[in-house]
Amino acid sequence: MSSESSLNVQLSKKILGIKLWVLICISVGAFIILILCFLSIWVTFRRKSRKSVDKFSVNQIPNVSKDIRIDRVGTQSxxxxxxxxxxxxxxxxxxxxxxxxxxxxxxxxxxxxxxxxxxxxxxxxxxxxxxxxxxxxxxxxxxxxxxxxxxxxxxxxxxxxxxxxxxxxxxxxxxxxxxxxxxxxxxxxxxxxxxxxxxxxxxxxxxxxxxxxxxxxxxxxxxxxxxxxxxxxxxxxxxxxxxxxxxxxxxxxxxxxxxxYVNNGNLEQWLHGAMRQQQGTLTWEARMKVILGTARALSYLHEAIEPKVIHRDIKSSNILIDDEFNSKVSDFGLAKLLDSGESHITTRVMGTFGYVAPEYANTGLLNEKSDIYSFGVLLLEAVTGRDPVDYGRPANEVNLVEWLKMMVGARRAEEVVDPNLEVKPSTRSLKRALLVALRCVDHDAENRPKMSQVVRMLEADEYPSREDRRNRKTRTTSMEIESLKENSVSGDTENKPEDLESQVAETTHA
CATH class of the missing domain: 3.30.200.20 (Phosphorylase Kinase; domain 1)
Incomplete structure (x- = not known):
């Protein structure tokens, strides 16, 4: 009893006017409240961070309307x-x-x-x-x-x-x-x-x-x-x-x-702008390398992935060039996706004047053939060094496509090559480039080749030896048969220059 009474006495002592047991209770209560506050702040912070991630995922991430499936390349199955x-x-x-x-x-x-x-x-x-x-x-x-x-x-x-x-x-x-x-x-x-x-x-x-x-x-x-x-x-x-x-x-x-970052400008700058003034005229071989790379990229977008991607704005300023003159197709801000079951989509006409396919400009019906037309204009731009539309030229030369068809039809194909080229292309190489370009800008979209066919036709000039040409001839036989079935003019890769000129001329009148 004495110990209990002494404990009561001790607890009843006043410190700062407050009994000791009251101070002990206040301290314990404050400690508990402090722990609860800390736990509450921690839980609130966790909830907010989780909610911000969910909000980001649902509201801020842009939707993707189609599923693009890509096969991986590797040594494993x-x-x-x-x-x-x-x-x-x-x-x-x-x-x-x-x-x-x-x-x-x-x-x-x-x-x-x-x-x-x-x-x-x-x-x-x-x-x-x-x-x-x-x-x-x-x-x-x-x-x-x-x-x-x-x-x-x-x-x-x-x-x-x-x-x-x-x-x-x-x-x-x-x-x-x-x-x-x-x-x-x-x-x-x-x-x-x-x-x-x-x-x-x-x-x-x-x-x-x-x-x-x-x-x-x-x-x-x-x-x-x-x-x-x-x-x-x-x-x-x-x-x-x-x-x-x-x-x-x-x-x-x-x-x-x-x-x-692609560090060597774009094709427009090399053909018409700053890069040409600083570095000199782009050679024929470099131009064809850029064009072939662009064709390969479009072939991939149109034929190798699902859904296919229609770029809708192929032009020289959107073809970036690295320090090895590999082309990089850029700016997909106007791109559209096209499912395999769709022959076309109807959309507001967008693109750059001079590169837009006529059927798309007139009807708003879009498919990969529109990109192929734009690519044909791009190829003609690389061959001639001219802008697709140039109002500073005589009336019959304002539109690049129409002027070139007129020149080829008059058997003056050699005169269309860029006069700034120090080393002119061979007659064979020039005629092949013109043939490909004119097929791509055919007014009838159905007569335009696929980009994979364009790649094969452009690749034909990459292997100049006879043995490689024989191998190439075997590879391109099926392509030529298919082209004939499409009622589109194509020539044997071993044709004489005069034969190729006839084909180009025939293409312009088709």
Missing amino acids: THDHPDNLFLTVHDKATDKNSENMLAHLGMSKSSDPDNMSQCSSAYHHERAFSSQSGDEGSSGTVRKQSSLSHGGVVTASPLIGLPEFSHLGWGHWFTLRDLQFATNRFSAENVLGEGGYGVVYRGRLINGTEVAVKKLLNNMGQAEKEFRVEVEAIGHVRHKNLVRLLGYCIEGVHRMLVYE
């Missing part, structure tokens, strides 16, 4: 990669043609260097093709069910050392701060180009990789739309002759796309 990642994003946009996004991405277990970062799932190698040179992503023989190649070249990822992962399931998720740092806060001295879509800046990532940052203008949702279009067109595909989309930035109202 596809059975070694049974696990697939399906990312579904529900669309809340007003575009009636958009559906839920289904990004079919195979999770590679190979030693691809992209696996060193979280964004590895974006970069699958393009569908394998048979290629004479062995290093092209696509070739003249394009098959949708081609087997996996065993000779795919794996290059180092430009994203190594960047820890962020992608919420789109591909590419790299850059923050606004990342890109501000890369472009020196989007300084004017880093501007590479600008237009109605926005501004493209040159930048350098923290790992030293040079990039091109396309900052889209947010004009009444146009940035969101263009962002979605480019992502769905080339976000999941890779090809040697397609500019590589590395990642993106979605932050607030900002929509930006990050591409590989």
